[in-house]
Amino acid sequence: MPTAPDAAAYPVDALNRVKRCNDRAAYDHATVHALLDGGMLCHVAWVLDGQPLCTPTFYWRDGHTLYWHGSSASRMLRQLAQGQPACLTVTQLDSLVLARSAYNHSADYRSVMCFGQARLLEDPQAKAQALVAMVERLFPGRDATLRPPTAQEIKATAVIAMDIERASAKLRDAGVVDDEADHALPIWAERLPVHTVLGEPEPCSRLAEGLRRPADLAGWRPG
Amino acid sequence: MPTAPDAAAYPVDALNRVKRCNDRAAYDHATVHALLDGGMLCHVAWVLDGQPLCTPTFYWRDGHTLYWHGSSASRMLRQLAQGQPACLTVTQLDSLVLARSAYNHSADYRSVMCFGQARLLEDPQAKAQALVAMVERLFPGRDATLRPPTAQEIKATAVIAMDIERASAKLRDAGVVDDEADHALPIWAERLPVHTVLGEPEPCSRLAEGLRRPADLAGWRPG
Ligand SMILES: Cc1cc2nc3c(=O)[nH]c(=O)nc-3n(C[C@H](O)[C@H](O)[C@H](O)COP(=O)(O)OP(=O)(O)OC[C@H]3O[C@@H](n4cnc5c(N)ncnc54)[C@H](O)[C@@H]3O)c2cc1C
Numbered sequence: 001m002p003t004a005p006d007a008a009a010y011p012v013d014a015l016n017r018v019k020r021c022n023d024r025a026a027y028d029h030a031t032v033h034a035l036l037d038g039g040m041l042c043h044v045a046w047v048l049d050g051q052p053l054c055t056p057t058f059y060w061r062d063g064h065t066l067y068w069h070g071s072s073a074s075r076m077l078r079q080l081a082q083g084q085p086a087c088l089t090v091t092q093l094d095s096l097v098l099a100r101s102a103y104n105h106s107a108d109y110r111s112v113m114c115f116g117q118a119r120l121l122e123d124p125q126a127k128a129q130a131l132v133a134m135v136e137r138l139f140p141g142r143d144a145t146l147r148p149p150t151a152q153e154i155k156a157t158a159v160i161a162m163d164i165e166r167a168s169a170k171l172r173d174a175g176v177v178d179d180e181a182d183h184a185l186p187i188w189a190e191r192l193p194v195h196t197v198l199g200e201p202e203p204c205s206r207l208a209e210g211l212r213r214p215a216d217l218a219g220w221r222p223g
Numbered sequence: 224m225p226t227a228p229d230a231a232a233y234p235v236d237a238l239n240r241v242k243r244c245n246d247r248a249a250y251d252h253a254t255v256h257a258l259l260d261g262g263m264l265c266h267v268a269w270v271l272d273g274q275p276l277c278t279p280t281f282y283w284r285d286g287h288t289l290y291w292h293g294s295s296a297s298r299m300l301r302q303l304a305q306g307q308p309a310c311l312t313v314t315q316l317d318s319l320v321l322a323r324s325a326y327n328h329s330a331d332y333r334s335v336m337c338f339g340q341a342r343l344l345e346d347p348q349a350k351a352q353a354l355v356a357m358v359e360r361l362f363p364g365r366d367a368t369l370r371p372p373t374a375q376e377i378k379a380t381a382v383i384a385m386d387i388e389r390a391s392a393k394l395r396d397a398g399v400v401d402d403e404a405d406h407a408l409p410i411w412a413e414r415l416p417v418h419t420v421l422g423e424p425e426p427c428s429r430l431a432e433g434l435r436r437p438a439d440l441a442g443w444r445p446g
């Protein structure tokens with residue numbers, strides 16, 4: 001997916017310039033944001049006393065800012081609250097690629113890496129708004145139907161914000177790519193798609209009587 | 224999933240002791256290895272000049288050692304080859320949990336974080352063997368059917384090994400957990416399962432005539 005030279009894009013330097021297979025790179029806002037908005041689970045790399053940690057967490061995006069949340073007592077969030085560099089990565093594995101040689105085995109995928117300085121969302125109102133945005137991003141219309149958060153719940157929660165300073169996307173969608181000479185060999189080769197799908201919703205066993213699944217969730221259906 | 228006190232387990236210290244929701248923690252080899260062997264995609268956190276990076280990659284396990292591979296010219300692998308600390312994380316998202324309050328929204332998941340010092344697999348024979356193990360781990364029986372790697376292909380490839388020094392697993396399988404008082408509210412709550420499934424294999428359009436899908440791949444079927 002090439003970046004039009006005039007497209008609005010994140011700046012590129014030695015940190016985020018894709019070197020390996022750089023024909024798969026993109027830096028434009030449209031590609032980066034589409035990948036960010038297409039996922040919900042990320043992995044955050046951060047450093048504690050020189051030791052890298054890779055923590056899975058939910059995240060959401062507003063403009064050029066990424067957010068994630070957790071306990072006010074969380075080690076990761078307390079460390080990042082001090083204004084630390086972080087890297088937030090979102091990955092979609094689209095297929096396994098079985099080639100005729102071991103070497104040409106590969107995968108189709110879409111991934112995005114975002115770099116910035118994490119900071120704590122201090123303002124209680126901004127924090128409360130961000131948490132509404134988190135629920136609404138996954139389940140549009142749901143927040144207004146919920147028992148609202150208490151002051152204690154908001155206090156127990158920390159929200160980290162990170163303005164995206166640099167970002168890179170990398171996408172492979174090539175399927176089987178074998179050496180020309182290998183095509184003649186009597187060896188099976190295929191692309192094996194991998195999908196993430198939803199199962200049947202499991203209603204809580206203690207639902208109040210007469211409740212039906214809200215229409216807002218209709219988009220969240222199996223398959 | 225509790226760790227039997229006598230079970231063989233990874234050592235626990237301040238780095239890998241689960242503090243948040245620590246009733247979800249496990250450190251025993253059986254749990255950690257099952258999670259590692261159940262996945263194929265990981266995210267590796269590593270540090271370059273103080274900057275954390277979070278890189279998606281395939282991995283495999285042999286005993287207490289994790290492996291991953293790529294180009295001999297890869298920046299990540301060259302950096303890690305120098306004997307750097309890394310954190311390799313494997314995550315399965317099992318469900319979204321929709322509660323009656325925003326605060327109690329959650330997810331069921333299984334994840335494992337492994338810590339160690341990365342190193343380069345220098346010995347060409349060990350490297351070649353590890354790459355066979357990589358193919359065989361995903362596609363048992365397949366390696367022997369492939370066009371073997373050339374010396375140049377092996378040379379172009381780097382394999383990183385990391386002995387697991389510390390590890391932690393964290394698992395949630397609780398579904399909806401609401402405040403007791405909230406159960407009476409007329410608010411929908413459910414567990415929404417998330418699955419990773421395979422699609423229909425797409426055979427290469429240039430297969431040699433008369434080839435059929437090998438029986439070895441029978442386990443890789445849609446659904
Ligand atoms: C799919 C998924 C989504 C998640 N979403 C969120 C979210 O939105 N908000 C949130 O707060 N948390 C989320 N988590 C949990 C998150 O990964 C952390 O466990 C949590 O944020 C606490 O982080 P901490 O650094 O304070 O943990 P601490 O308990 O202080 O971490 C100490 C040590 O415990 C171990 N550990 C911590 N977390 C994990 C883990 N997930 N797997 C294995 N070992 C671990 C590590 O060794 C770590 O060094 C999610 C986890 C998964 C798998």
Ligand SMILES: Cc1cc2nc3c(=O)[nH]c(=O)nc-3n(C[C@H](O)[C@H](O)[C@H](O)COP(=O)(O)OP(=O)(O)OC[C@H]3O[C@@H](n4cnc5c(N)ncnc54)[C@H](O)[C@@H]3O)c2cc1C
Pocket residue numbers: 015016017018019020091092093107109110111112113167168169170264276278279280281282292293294296297298299300
């Ligand atoms: C599902 C999946 C599986 C993968 N499996 C493997 C594997 O087994 N072996 C392997 O070598 N590689 C694998 N990759 C690619 C891997 O993520 C790296 O791109 C590759 O290892 C090169 O790393 P590098 O540090 O040398 O990259 P460089 O090109 O030197 O990285 C420079 C910069 O490019 C950007 N960049 C690099 N990789 C990515 C990415 N994936 N997404 C977004 N931006 C990126 C970052 O900003 C990075 O700082 C996989 C990727 C995905 C998504």
Ligand code: HEM
Pocket residue numbers: 020021024097102103104105106107172281292293294295297354355357358361372376377379380381
């Ligand atoms: C089932 C087995 C394998 C799978 C699924 C696999 C998958 C991948 C993937 C996804 C990449 C990243 C490509 C990119 O950056 O876009 C990669 C890179 C690479 N793989 Fe593999 N691989 C496998 C086996 C092998 C073997 C056996 C070798 C060597 C004999 C090998 C050598 C390489 C090399 C050299 C790169 C780096 C390419 C580059 O950065 O230029 N792979 N592999």
Ligand code: HEM
Pocket residue numbers: 058069070071072074131132134135138149153154156157158243244247320325326327328329330395
């Ligand atoms: C759709 C919305 C939400 C989802 C999917 C979600 C998911 C999660 C997950 C998976 C965890 C990790 C639990 C663990 O470590 O095992 C978590 C932690 C947490 N969440 Fe949320 N959450 C959501 C909304 C909220 C909101 C709106 C609030 C506050 C009002 C909140 C407050 C917290 C707190 C305080 C923790 C830390 C728990 C602890 O470590 O003790 N969450 N959330």
